[in-house]
Amino acid sequence: MEAASKIRAExxxxxxxxxxxxxxxxxxxxxxxxxxxxxxxYVYAVEDVSFDIRNxxxxxxxxxxxxxxxxxxxxxxxxxxxxxxxxLYRGRDVSRLSSRETxxxxxxxxxxxxDPYASLNPRMLIKDTIMEVxxxxxxxxxxxxxxxxxxxxxxxxxxxxxxxxxxxxSGGQRQRAVLARALCVEPEFIILDEPTASLDVxxxxxxxxxxxxxxxxxxxxxxxxxxxxxxxxxxSDRTVVMYRGMWVESSPTRKLFGxxxxxxxxxxxxxxxxxxPRSNVAKQLLKGEPPNPTERVKACPFVDRCPHVMxxxxxxxxxxxRINGSHQVRCWLSVKK
Amino acid sequence: xxxxxxxxxxxxxxxxTYRGVVKALNGVSFMVEKGEVFGLAGETGSGKSVTGxxxxxxxxxxxxxxxxRIMFDGRDLLNLKEEEMNKIRGKEMTAVFQDPHxxxxxxxxxxxxxxxxxxVNDREIASIKDKRAIKKAVNNRIIQMLTEVQMPAxxxxxxxxxxxxSGGMKQRMMxxxxxxxxPKLIIAxxxxxxxxxxxxxxxxxxxxxxQRKYDTSVILITHDLxxxxxxxxxxxxMYAGRIIEMGNVDSVYAxxxxxxxxxxxxxxxxxxxxxxxxxxxxxxxxLVELPPGCPFHPRCPHAMEVCRKTNPRTLKIDGxxxxxxxxxxxxxxxxxx
Numbered sequence: 253m254e255a256a257s258k259i260r261a262e263x264x265x266x267x268x269x270x271x272x273x274x275x276x277x278x279x280x281x282x283x284x285x286x287x288x289x290x291x292x293x294y295v296y297a298v299e300d301v302s303f304d305i306r307n308x309x310x311x312x313x314x315x316x317x318x319x320x321x322x323x324x325x326x327x328x329x330x331x332x333x334x335x336x337x338x339x340l341y342r343g344r345d346v347s348r349l350s351s352r353e354t355x356x357x358x359x360x361x362x363x364x365x366x367d368p369y370a371s372l373n374p375r376m377l378i379k380d381t382i383m384e385v386x387x388x389x390x391x392x393x394x395x396x397x398x399x400x401x402x403x404x405x406x407x408x409x410x411x412x413x414x415x416x417x418x419x420x421x422s423g424g425q426r427q428r429a430v431l432a433r434a435l436c437v438e439p440e441f442i443i444l445d446e447p448t449a450s451l452d453v454x455x456x457x458x459x460x461x462x463x464x465x466x467x468x469x470x471x472x473x474x475x476x477x478x479x480x481x482x483x484x485x486x487x488s489d490r491t492v493v494m495y496r497g498m499w500v501e502s503s504p505t506r507k508l509f510g511x512x513x514x515x516x517x518x519x520x521x522x523x524x525x526x527x528x529p530r531s532n533v534a535k536q537l538l539k540g541e542p543p544n545p546t547e548r549v550k551a552c553p554f555v556d557r558c559p560h561v562m563x564x565x566x567x568x569x570x571x572x573x574r575i576n577g578s579h580q581v582r583c584w585l586s587v588k589k
Numbered sequence: 590x591x592x593x594x595x596x597x598x599x600x601x602x603x604x605x606t607y608r609g610v611v612k613a614l615n616g617v618s619f620m621v622e623k624g625e626v627f628g629l630a631g632e633t634g635s636g637k638s639v640t641g642x643x644x645x646x647x648x649x650x651x652x653x654x655x656x657x658r659i660m661f662d663g664r665d666l667l668n669l670k671e672e673e674m675n676k677i678r679g680k681e682m683t684a685v686f687q688d689p690h691x692x693x694x695x696x697x698x699x700x701x702x703x704x705x706x707x708x709v710n711d712r713e714i715a716s717i718k719d720k721r722a723i724k725k726a727v728n729n730r731i732i733q734m735l736t737e738v739q740m741p742a743x744x745x746x747x748x749x750x751x752x753x754x755s756g757g758m759k760q761r762m763m764x765x766x767x768x769x770x771x772p773k774l775i776i777a778x779x780x781x782x783x784x785x786x787x788x789x790x791x792x793x794x795x796x797x798x799x800q801r802k803y804d805t806s807v808i809l810i811t812h813d814l815x816x817x818x819x820x821x822x823x824x825x826x827m828y829a830g831r832i833i834e835m836g837n838v839d840s841v842y843a844x845x846x847x848x849x850x851x852x853x854x855x856x857x858x859x860x861x862x863x864x865x866x867x868x869x870x871x872x873x874x875x876l877v878e879l880p881p882g883c884p885f886h887p888r889c890p891h892a893m894e895v896c897r898k899t900n901p902r903t904l905k906i907d908g909x910x911x912x913x914x915x916x917x918x919x920x921x922x923x924x925x926x
Contacts, residue, residue, distance in 0.1 A: 316785035317756075422872045423633075452632035452812065457856040457868030479785065486858035486866060509860070523790040524860040525815030529838045537794060538787045540741075541755050 271441060271473050272305040272328065277337035279323050283546065295545050297323045299497035299553075301337075305441075308471040312484040312505065314520075315494035318542055324494075325443045325477045329363040330354065341441075359389050362434035366446035368426035372418040378429050379414035382436050389437045403432040408462055424455035428462065435466070445477045460487055481524050485509055490578070493517050496542055496553035503579040513581040516554045552584065560585055593660075594773055594806045595644065596620040600657035602636075602643055602830075609877045613639045613652070615830040615884075618903070621774065624804040626797070628817035628838070631827035634873050637810045640827070641776045644808075645684060646674050662773060679710045683767040687779035689759030693751035700747040703731045703766060710770050734765040738795060757788035761795065768799050775800075778810040793820055814857060818842055826850050829874050829884035836909035846911045848889045883914065895920055 278298055285292035298320040305311045315321045326332040328339060330346060339346040341357060349357055365371045373381060379400060386396045401411045407428040418426055427447065434442055447463070448456040464487060466472060476488055484491055484505060491508050493501040493516065501514040512518045522536045540557045543549075552558070552565045564584050573586040602614040614636045621627045631637040642648050644659055646666060659666040662681065666674065686692050694702055704727050707714050714730070717723045735743035738761040751759065760780060767775050780796070781789040797820055800807050809821055817824050818838060825835040826849065834847040845851045852869040871888040874880055880887055886896040893914060901912045914920045 316787065424872060452873075453814075453853060454632060454856045454869040455872065457858070457866045458870075460858065460866065461868060480858075481786070481860040482858040485860055485863065519787060521860065523786040525786075525789075525793075525813060525819045526859070526861050527814040527818045527842065527854065527857055528861075529818045529842050535790060535794075537790055541757055541788065 269306045270304045271307045271342065272475075273338075273340040273343075274304075274324070274328075275302050275338045275340070277301045277324060277327060277339065278335045279320070279327060279332065280335045293546055296497055296548055297545060298327075298334075299549050301492075301494065301497070301499050303492045303499065303502055305473055305475060308467065308473055309489040310467065310474040310476055310487055312476045312478060312488035312491045313494060314478060314481065314484055314491055316479060316520075316542060318496075318545060319494040320497040321477045321494050322445055325363065325445050325475065328475065329361060329443055330357060331363075355389075359437045360440045361443065362437065362439040362441070363443040363445065364427075364430055364434050364447050366449050368423065368430045368450070369418060371430055372426060374418050376417075377414065378416055378418070378421070378432075381429075382414070382433050385433055386436050391437055399436065400432075403436055404429075406435065406466070407432045408458070422455075423451050424458060427451065427459055431462070431466075435470075439472070441473045441475070443475045443477070446479070447476070448483060449478070449480065456483075463487065481521060493520070496545065496549060498549065498553055499582065500554065501581045501583075503575075503581075504577075507579050513575055513579070513586050514554075514583045515558050515560050515585070519557075519559075552582075592623050593620045594623045594662055595808075596658075596660040597640070597644065598658045598660075600640070600643060600659065601655045602639055602648065603653050603655050604649075605651045605653065606877075611876045612879060613830050613876060614643065615879075616657070617827075617830070617832055619825050619832060619835060621806050621808060623773075623806055624800075625823065626800060626807045626809055626821045628821035628824040629808055629810045629827065630812065630814060630817055630824055632812060632873060634829075634876065635827040636830040637812075637827050638778055639830075641684070641778050641808060641810050645678060645682060645776060647678075647684075679706065679772075680770050681772055682774045682776065683770065683772045685760075685763050685767050685775060685777040685780045687782050689751070689754075689756060689763060689783070692763065693759060695751050697750070698747070699749055699751070699754075699762060700728070700731055703734075703747070703762075703769070706766055707731070707769065730769065734769045735762075737768075737799070738762070738765045740765070756784050757792060760784060760788075760792050764792070764796060764799065768803060768805070771803055772805060774806045774808070776808045776810070779812070780809070781816065782811065782813070789816075796820070814842075814853065826853070829879060830876065831884065831912060832910065833885065833912045834910065840907070840909060846906065846909065846916060847885075847913050848891050848915070849885050852888075852890075883912075891915055893920075 278300065280294040280296055282291040283293040283295060301324055313321045313324060327334050333347065346357065382400045383396050400414060404410060404413055409425060409428050421429060448459050451459060467474065478484060488505045491503060491505045492499050495516050501512065501517045512521055519536045519538045538557050543553060543556060551567055552570050555561055555565045562584060570582045570584045571587060572580055572582055574580050598618050600614050600617040604611040604613055617640055629637045629640060643654060654667060707727050707730055714723060714726050717726055731747055732743050735746060740746050740761055754762065781792050784792060811817060821838050824838050824841050825832045828849050834841060834850045845854055855867040856869055858866050869888055874884050882898050883896045883901050886892040895914050901914045902917060904911050904916050906916055
């Protein structure tokens with residue numbers, strides 16, 4: 253706890269509201285091959301990602317499969333060490349935390365995964381799952397049972413659900429139980445990796461509303477990792493779009509949906525099927541598929557599929573262009589303007 | 590002049606499990622016209638996939654068809670012998686499934702798997718006597734179909750193994766195989782659910798153009814109301830093993846009648862506009878112990894006394910089919926009086 257208060261004091265001195273800052277984050281996974289299992293190549297999962305997450309906001313990290321968004325989440329949760337770049341949490345370099353500080357970090361930063369069934373031990377009651385976490389992190393010792401009951405009501409379940417096994421809960425209830433477990437250590441920052449992807453629409457809306465409600469009340473900071481743009485629009489304050497391990501556009505969510513700059517973001521937005529017949533507002537169909545992640549990105553990663561490609565796009569990496577305020581884009585088209 | 594290709598009448602299917610009898614389909618009736626794309630929507634456990642499997646007579650061994658009739662192109666499918674059904678499957682009726690890993694054999698090259706389909710099912714090729722000529726005809730057909738689904742480098746892809754193809758390419762391959770025998774009906778069960786949005790848009794566009802070209806009827810099974818809005822002419826919404834609303838896509842989306850359809854539309858976050866999302870409370874009923882009366886009444890905001898007791902009749906309103914007491918004049922008038 254001393255570490256926490258010290259850090260908070262430092263934070264207050266600096267006086268900005270950034271909770272998490274990511275700078276040039278990179279992750280290469282080695283490919284092992286041959287009899288000796290030597291490294292024969294790399295999967296360049298994350299090449300260059302930078303963004304800030306401010307206190308009590310929801311930042312959405314959007315991209316298609318293989319874009320590296322989940323890997324960014326894993327590095328933030330300290331489950332994968334970065335190959336390069338920095339993660340600063342309250343101004344502290346996360347990769348240089350002492351073991352004591354790491355424990356503090358793991359308490360403050362929680363992660364919720366896509367499949368709630370896979371993240372719950374099938375042989376443990378929900379009660380034991382939650383109380384085990386509280387025991388490990390030494391929160392609320394003797395009152396831990398009361399706390400568990402309170403958490404269950406907070407996520408819209410009841411005391412009775414504590415005495416169930418994961419298979420006795422429905423998908424939505426399981427995701428709520430996972431959330432209760434994440435909240436039991438009083439975290440500040442919650443990484444939500446496709447939290448509603450495994451749920452039906454009628455239940456998805458319940459969970460999204462619960463997330464909003466909890467944030468309003470307890471000021472949690474969320475990183476929402478998802479491919480579902482409708483969910484992004486509904487719940488997030490700012491959005492970072494990733495493509496092939498790089499961030500390509502970063503903007504307040506409202507601005508992004510109104511005026512995306514990057515051709516990839518625009519194509520992505522127009523590809524989402526709209527539940528309104530004949531709403532087909534001239535779909536921009538993208539050709540081709542994302543590039544091979546085992547080759548390094550030297551120029552703009554979107555060059556093969558971009559409808560507005562120019563000679564410079566295949567030669568050099570586009571620089572960051574500020575459109576206005578915090579709307580930033582990495583595209584040669586925006587540079588020219 | 591439109592004609593029916595498929596007519597399903599009062600189909601009832603039960604699964605015998607250790608928990609008891611699961612009433613998966615409780616009287617499903619609909620028909621599919623020649624050359625139309627018919628959308629079958631519903632959440633997990635609503636019976637949409639079971640309907641698709643029952644039509645192909647591919648239900649698992651613990652499933653029993655307890656009632657109903659399936660007429661396909663003038664034949665009663667449920668009374669056909671297995672050999673006769675085998676002649677229909679693949680040639681006249683084919684399937685496209687969600688997960689490409691499960692239907693492509695990982696140890697054979699694409700061209701070998703494709704060749705088997707053509708050799709067994711294609712009449713034209715079966716009529717050729719000369720072995721060399723067969724080989725040539727098969728290869729030509731494979732390349733022709735792969736070109737038709739806009740596969741990049743068809744000759745090269747034909748020699749690849751399934752794991753060398755991306756998700757989008759596998760789904761294109763599946764469409765090539767499905768359309769290669771010019772079937773009358775294709776049952777596509779969540780064909781794009783595993784794909785990214787930009788690839789999904791490509792595959793749906795391709796499916797629509799092939800379907801129009803060959804005048805094929807398609808049953809598109811999906812949970813995604815956006816996908817149906819953009820591809821189908823008519824939609825049937827399923828809940829707890831029944832079709833609770835069915836009609837033209839335009840009218841159903843503009844003015845859903847059934848409270849469940851209304852709830853679904855409101856629960857859907859939108860990528861194209863800011864909308865308040867309202868979830869449907871509760872969760873889908875247990876198909877082992879269906880509630881008496883209308884299966885939706887425990888979640889229905891308009892539930893009346895009669896809903897708890899009797900099952901609603903199938904009503905026809907303005908060319909739409911709806912199963913809800915709210916629209917049953919006999920009941921509403923009685924209630925008012």
